[in-house]
Amino acid sequence: MSQQRNDRPDGDLRNTGMSLRHDREWDYELDRIVEEVEERGAETVGLQFPEGLKRRGPGVADDLRESLPDDVSVMISGQPCYGACDLDTYLMKRTDVFVHFGHSPMKDSNKILYVPLFSNVDVFPIIEEAIGNQLASPDEDPDVGLVTTAQHMNKFEEMREFLEDEGYTVHTRRGDDRLTHEGQVLGCNYESADIDADQVLYVGGGKFHPLGLAMEHQDKNVVIADPVNNAVTIADAEQFLKERYASVHKAMDAESWGVIFCTKIGQGRWEEAQEIVDNNDDAYLITMDEITPDRLLNFGMDAYVNTGCPRITTDDGPQFHAPMLTPGEYKIAIGEKPLDELEFDTFHGTW
Numbered sequence: 001m002s003q004q005r006n007d008r009p010d011g012d013l014r015n016t017g018m019s020l021r022h023d024r025e026w027d028y029e030l031d032r033i034v035e036e037v038e039e040r041g042a043e044t045v046g047l048q049f050p051e052g053l054k055r056r057g058p059g060v061a062d063d064l065r066e067s068l069p070d071d072v073s074v075m076i077s078g079q080p081c082y083g084a085c086d087l088d089t090y091l092m093k094r095t096d097v098f099v100h101f102g103h104s105p106m107k108d109s110n111k112i113l114y115v116p117l118f119s120n121v122d123v124f125p126i127i128e129e130a131i132g133n134q135l136a137s138p139d140e141d142p143d144v145g146l147v148t149t150a151q152h153m154n155k156f157e158e159m160r161e162f163l164e165d166e167g168y169t170v171h172t173r174r175g176d177d178r179l180t181h182e183g184q185v186l187g188c189n190y191e192s193a194d195i196d197a198d199q200v201l202y203v204g205g206g207k208f209h210p211l212g213l214a215m216e217h218q219d220k221n222v223v224i225a226d227p228v229n230n231a232v233t234i235a236d237a238e239q240f241l242k243e244r245y246a247s248v249h250k251a252m253d254a255e256s257w258g259v260i261f262c263t264k265i266g267q268g269r270w271e272e273a274q275e276i277v278d279n280n281d282d283a284y285l286i287t288m289d290e291i292t293p294d295r296l297l298n299f300g301m302d303a304y305v306n307t308g309c310p311r312i313t314t315d316d317g318p319q320f321h322a323p324m325l326t327p328g329e330y331k332i333a334i335g336e337k338p339l340d341e342l343e344f345d346t347f348h349g350t351w
């Protein structure tokens with residue numbers, strides 16, 4: 001998400017897409033990268049890491065250089081990276097092999113080598129703790145939805161079997177093509193939780209994903225089994241909703257609107273941005289890649305609408321000098337929609 005995000009002590013993943021808190025060993029799949037370089041006869045290799053793993057970049061480059069011929073150059077992207085939507089297209093175009101670490105593919109491409117970096121944290125003790133406590137036991141309610149993040153996707157089938165062995169009927173689905181795997185959720189897409197069950201078990205770290213999940217599926221009991229912080233909680237969207245209502249209220253008197261179109265490859269919603277400026281003479285379309293308070297300060301608009309990554313609006317919104325709304329919240333602020341139709345902003349499709 002935005003570069004304003006600081007490391008949060010509770011292991012919240014919104015900063016990085018993953019946490020270094022446990023200093024886990026990741027499998028960088030160096031052999032696969034070397035093989036790819038050899039197969040393509042590559043002379044240049046680009047490496048892109050999520051924010052939380054950037055400090056590992058030089059070490060991974062060293063290890064690669066040891067295995068690669070001397071005339072192959074290895075470069076590291078210094079661009080911010082918060083998801084598979086956030087590819088360094090400049091480096092990608094200028095390297096023969098481009099490696100994106102830490103996220104699952106949003107769109108397949110021969111050019112990009114995705115190295116997912118699965119977590120090796122044991123997820124089962126915390127799932128066991130959730131059962132019969134925050135998660136209704138199979139006797140009370142046998143139906144449960146199961147979702148997780150890309151980091152734990154390698155354990156998904158085992159999680160399903162574990163729950164089935166406990167007596168549950170496990171409901172899973174794959175969302176739209178923004179999601180690579182069945183049961184996977186993103187900070188901007190929870191379609192895989194559109195299942196026929198009143199309770200959903202989210203296995204993963206932090207509050208970042210489940211909050212959106214709880215907002216998007218307010219009719220369901222969303223149980224967070226967090227194997228990173230070893231905690232089970234219920235996702236509660238109430239406080240979050242209050243914050244969003246407050247931002248919408250503040251924006252209701254705005255006389256000038258900045259409508260942000262994000263130029264990152266997987267974060268552009270051109271039609272949505274255009275529709276707003278076409279229908280509002282006081283709205284101005286602003287294009288940018290990283291959306292930060294500093295970059296917007298000099299525009300001095302009364303309010304902004306962010307059509308890029310929804311998490312920037314919802315997680316970093318309070319850091320901006322003027323209210324920052326999602327496209328749906330904008331409609332409420334200008335009176336096109338009633339306040340009780342406030343929804344979580346989700347992002348669908350790829351590019």
Ligand code: SF4
Pocket residue numbers: 001082083084085086186187188189266267308309310311347
């Ligand atoms: S747009 Fe979606 S996938 Fe990309 S950084 Fe934001 S939440 Fe993550």
